[in-house]
Amino acid sequence: MFNFSPRRGQSPAGARGYRAYVVGDIHGRVDLLEHLLAKIHADLQHRPARKTMLVFVGDLIDRGPSSAQVIERLRNYRREGVQPVFLLGNHEEVLLRILGGDASVVDSWLQFGGLQCLQSYGGSFARLRGRPAEEVVEIVRSAVPQEHVEFLETFIDSCRFGDYLFVHAGIRPGVEVDQQSQSDLRWIREPFLFDDSDHGFVVVHGHTIRDEVEERPNRIGIDTGAYRSGVLTALVIEGTDRWLIDTRNGTEAAKGGD
Numbered sequence: 001m002f003n004f005s006p007r008r009g010q011s012p013a014g015a016r017g018y019r020a021y022v023v024g025d026i027h028g029r030v031d032l033l034e035h036l037l038a039k040i041h042a043d044l045q046h047r048p049a050r051k052t053m054l055v056f057v058g059d060l061i062d063r064g065p066s067s068a069q070v071i072e073r074l075r076n077y078r079r080e081g082v083q084p085v086f087l088l089g090n091h092e093e094v095l096l097r098i099l100g101g102d103a104s105v106v107d108s109w110l111q112f113g114g115l116q117c118l119q120s121y122g123g124s125f126a127r128l129r130g131r132p133a134e135e136v137v138e139i140v141r142s143a144v145p146q147e148h149v150e151f152l153e154t155f156i157d158s159c160r161f162g163d164y165l166f167v168h169a170g171i172r173p174g175v176e177v178d179q180q181s182q183s184d185l186r187w188i189r190e191p192f193l194f195d196d197s198d199h200g201f202v203v204v205h206g207h208t209i210r211d212e213v214e215e216r217p218n219r220i221g222i223d224t225g226a227y228r229s230g231v232l233t234a235l236v237i238e239g240t241d242r243w244l245i246d247t248r249n250g251t252e253a254a255k256g257g258d
Contacts, residue, residue: 011240012163012202019049019238020161021245023056025089025206027227028064028116030073035247036232041079043245049238052082055159057206057222058089058168058186062113064227068120068148075151088155089168089207090186098140099149103133110136113227118143157185164237165199169207170219173197192219204235213244 014020021040026033044052060074061067077084094109095117110118115125121143128136158177159166165177170192172184184192189208199218206223213233214221224246226232233246 013240014164014237015053015162018051018053018161019236020053020055020164020166022166022204022222022235022237023054024222024224024233025057025059025209025226026064026070026232027059027091027113028061028067028070028120029226029230029232030064030066030069032226032230032232032247033070033073036234036245039245039247040234043236044082049081053085053159053161054079054082055085055161055166056087057166057204058087058155059091059206059223060086060089061095062091062109062117064113065116066120067117068144071148071151075148085159085166086155087159087166087168088152088157088186092152092155093182093186095140095144096149096152098137099144101137103137106133106136157182160201161237163201164204165201166204168205170205171199171203173199193221204237 023036040054056074060070074084074086091113094105095114097105098109110128115128118140119125123139123143127139131139157167158180165171167185169186170184170188171177171180172188173191173195174197193208196216196218202217203219205219205221208221209223209225210221211224211229213224213235220235222233222235224231224233226247231246231248233244236243236245
């Protein structure tokens with residue numbers, strides 16, 4: 001079991017001196033990304049932070065129409081005082097496997113949003129019709145710029161932030177953080193979603209879509225299904241306070257403070 005629980009019985013707190021904006025699964029919606037970034041920047045202007053982390057929990061690509069544009073926007077994201085952090089989602093994992101020559105995942109990738117991703121890079125369904133998976137691999141390789149590949153290869157699997165752990169999908173309950181498998185961090189649902197145990201920190205994750213942010217004592221799910229709902233959400237953590245910003249009107253008031 002985890003042995004880290006520095007604030008047992010108290011409200012969880014973020015890293016001292018930092019604010020974190022943690023953004024849920026974007027899935028190729030550059031329009032929502034721009035909208036949410038504008039709201040985050042406005043929030044920073046309204047209530048400045050000394051040091052800020054902007055964390056993306058993965059699944060930037062697939063399903064929506066603008067995967068290439070999302071990658072390009074975030075690859076070039078720069079804002080003074082803001083440190084971006086990118087976590088690798090299962091969709092990025094699959095794309096990197098294809099770019100590395102793995103033809104075995106081509107069919108499932110195309111079925112679960114890869115076709116839209118390829119189209120955002122200028123590819124078309126007509127070019128794929130009837131082609132074997134090995135040829136599709138070469139089409140994808142020729143479509144995705146090398147600088148995008150190199151950017152995706154810099155993504156990490158987890159990020160610790162005070163009493164919080166940011167991951168894409170979740171963790172395997174009862175397994176130490178440094179022993180977690182990449183597969184679980186990027187793909188797990190059960191048993192993580194239904195586990196009520198104290199992990200020693202609060203896990204903030206995407207991957208599993210809910211109509212609203214799902215907040216439990218040991219985890220907070222922030223994937224609000226942006227590609228189909230039009231709602232992209234960021235959880236903000238500063239000290240023991242938390243609040244939400246999303247692409248709907250307004251923001252949720254701060255909560256969680258003592």
